[in-house]
Amino acid sequence: MKLVTAVIKPFKLDEVKAALEAFGVKGLTVSEASGYGRQKGHTEVYRGAEYQVDLVPKLRIEVLVDADDADDIIDVIVKAARTDKIGDGKVWAVPVDTVVRVRTGETGPEAL
Amino acid sequence: MPPDVLESLNSGDTAWVLAASALVLLMTPGLAFFYGGMSRSKSVLNMMMMSFGTIALVSVIWVLYGYSLAFSGDVGNGLIGNLDKIGLKDTLLTASGTSPELAFVAFQLMFAIITPALISGAIADRVKFGAWMVFVGIWVTVVYLPVAHWVFYFGDTSKTGDGGWLADSVLALDFAGGTAVHINAGMAALALALVVGKRVGWPKEQMRPHNLPFVLLGAGLLWFGWFGFNAGSALAANGQAAVAFVNTQVATGAAALGWIIVEKLRHGKSTTLGLASGAVAGLVAITPACASVNPLGAIAIGLIAGALCAVAVGLKYRLGFDDSLDVVGVHAVGGITGALLIGLFATGTVTGILTPESDGVNGLLMGGGLEQLGRQAIGVVAVGAFSFVATWVIAKLLDVTMGLRVTPEDEVSGIDQAAHAETAYDLGPSTGGGTGALAAAVAAAKEKPADKPADRKVEA
Structure with a gap:
């Protein structure tokens, strides 16, 4: 099993979600995040004073998937989240040892 | 009431003064939202509490001795009133103009409330609440009451020289408090900000407004209440109130435009905070002038004040004082602008609106000489200098005795939690x-x- 994590532009959530559902992903977790990459934030102006805002609002999507599907799912997310502009985000996967479904106690791939 | 008092009362005037008093009260909660939205989310309650605490404290002081010192007679030379009306003695059955004296007491109370509340914007995030309340009590007594007497007390209206020295001897025009309220609060804010010192991390670290919709809500409430402040200062439902009302509206609109135009030119974008700030700058600038100029003059004053204040708020970064929410840049600069521009734009038609021939004082650009401009300058310098020096001394004394600031730890983790045991938002x-x-x-x-x-x- 793998945990696929994607940090994306907030307005891309619906497209990514739809693409993942179409692929057959049954569930995911979304949380609000902030950070920066190469784009290095943006500038805001308050009463003439310029503020360099380093941390840009992003969404973090987490999906637990079967190890064999991981590459395809990463592909699906990248395609759906891409705008070709700087700040599109990142996607990565890490191996997962244990998964338990809280309601039933099922473990492993059954719990996905 | 004695028959002669009953006969002198006018129900229309009384109704307007009472309604205007309520309008002016609403400005201070409006100010709390205006300032609260600009502060950080961890200190918004403290910011708003400074305004609301001022409402509570000054209301009590006003009845006990405040009204008397500002508006009861004169101890000599137009510097301060006497103590004949402490506890509002001898005010229940008397008239002030065509309204009961208590209506005037209520109206002037609201001015005494908002003036110290305005100062609080300079010291966001970092002053002990108890120290602020003590400061307000002393400041109102030592600074506001004398200045209100200088500017707003006319004594016997049929002659000059027996009222406040600026109003009745110098003959400076300040219809609704450009000097007594705005220059006074603005210069006090400068002195207090200097004594209190900068916030931890300012100006290197960025302290963005946490809720701009609050700022707009507050600006809207201020704008609405300001009709009571300016038009209510006619103390009657008459032509002077009407011209003040219209001037207040158009100067504010013009100032909001002036500010966002400057922004557009400098940064390429017009901001909501800029529009709200411009509106308040316009309200401040037209306050002294609203019964001296015609609506075209009001537009000119508004545009100039809006543009000037938009530039002035940048001064604190150059000079290095943390006037957190720009009380100096908006209220001192706006107030000075309005008070001086009376000397240029005053027109006899408006200053004499209550006389049958409509002949009053003219400003330099309206066919008058330099005389009125000189009187205005005396008012500006006298109030500004007195307020700055007296406030600096009060603040220094408090800092040495009880201490003004919270600890740096409390300031950084959030004064709301530290000073009030509350947090504003639980989402x-x-x-x-x-x-x-x-x-x-x-x-x-x-x-x-x-x-x-x-x-x-x-x-x-």
């Missing part, structure tokens, strides 16, 4: 309460399997 689902009781109920249900868990009965 997370996990902190909404009930989770502990629910867990207990679930545990109890497990111990007694006979109970129906479907009831979801939660015991307190």
Whole structure:
């Protein structure tokens, strides 16, 4: 099993979600995040004073998937989240040892 | 009431002064939102509390001795009133103009409230609440009451020289408080900000406004209440009130435009904070002038004040004083602008609107000489200098005796928690309460399997 994590532009959530559902992903977790990459934030102006805002609002999507599907799912997310502009985000996967479904106690791939 | 007092009262004027008093009161909660939105989320309650605390404290002071010192007679030279009306003695059955004296007491009270509340914007995030309240009590007594007497007390209106020295001897025009309220609060804010010092991390670290819709809400409430402030200062429902009303509206619109135009030119974008700030700058600038200029003059004053204040708020970064929410840049600069521009734009038609021939004072650009401009300058310098020096001394004394600032730790972690044991916002689902009781109920249900868990009965 793998945990696929994607940090994306907030307005891309619906497209990514739809693409993942179409692929057959049954569930995911979304949380609000902030950070920066190469784009290095943006500038805001308050009463003439310029503020360099380093941390840009992003969404973090987490999906637990079967190890064999991981590459395809990463592909699906990248395609759906891409705008070709700087700040599109990142996607990565890490191996997962244990998964338990809280309601039933099922473990492993059954719990996905 | 004695028959001659009853005869002198006019119900229309009384109704307007009472309604205007309520309008002016609303400005201070409006100010709380205006400032609160500009502060950081961890200190918004403290910011708003400074305004609301001022409402509570000054209301009491006003009855005890405040009104008397500002508006009861004159101890000599137009510097301060006497103590004949402490506890509002001898005001219940008397008239002030065509309204009961108590209506005037209420109206002027609201001015005495908002003036110190305005100062609070300079010291966001970092001053002990108790120290602020003590400061307000002393400042109102030592600074506001004398200045209100200088500017707003006319004594016997049929002659000059027996009222406040600026109003009745110098003959400076300040219809609704450009000097007594705005220059006074603005210069006090400068002195207080200098004594209190910068916020931890300012100006290197960025302190963005946390809620701009609050700022716009506050600006809207201020704008609305300001009709009471300016048009109400006619103390009668007459032509002077009407011209002040219209001037207040158009100067404010023009100033908002002036500010966002400057922004557009400098940064390429017009901002909501800029529009709200411009509107307040316009309201400040037209305050002294609203019964001296015609509506075209009001537009000119508004545009100039809006543009000038938009530039002035940048000064604190160059000069290095942390006037956190720009009380100096908006209220001192706006007030000075309005007070001086009377000397240029005053027109006899408006300054003499209550006389049959409509002949009053003219400003330099309206066919008058330099005389009125000189009187205005005396008013500006006298109030500004007195306020700055007196406030600096008061603040220094308080800093040495009780200490003005919270600890740096409390300031950084948030003064709301440290000073008031509260936080403004609780938006997370996990902190909404009930989770502990629910867990207990679930545990109890497990111990007694006979109970129906479907009831979801939660015991307190």
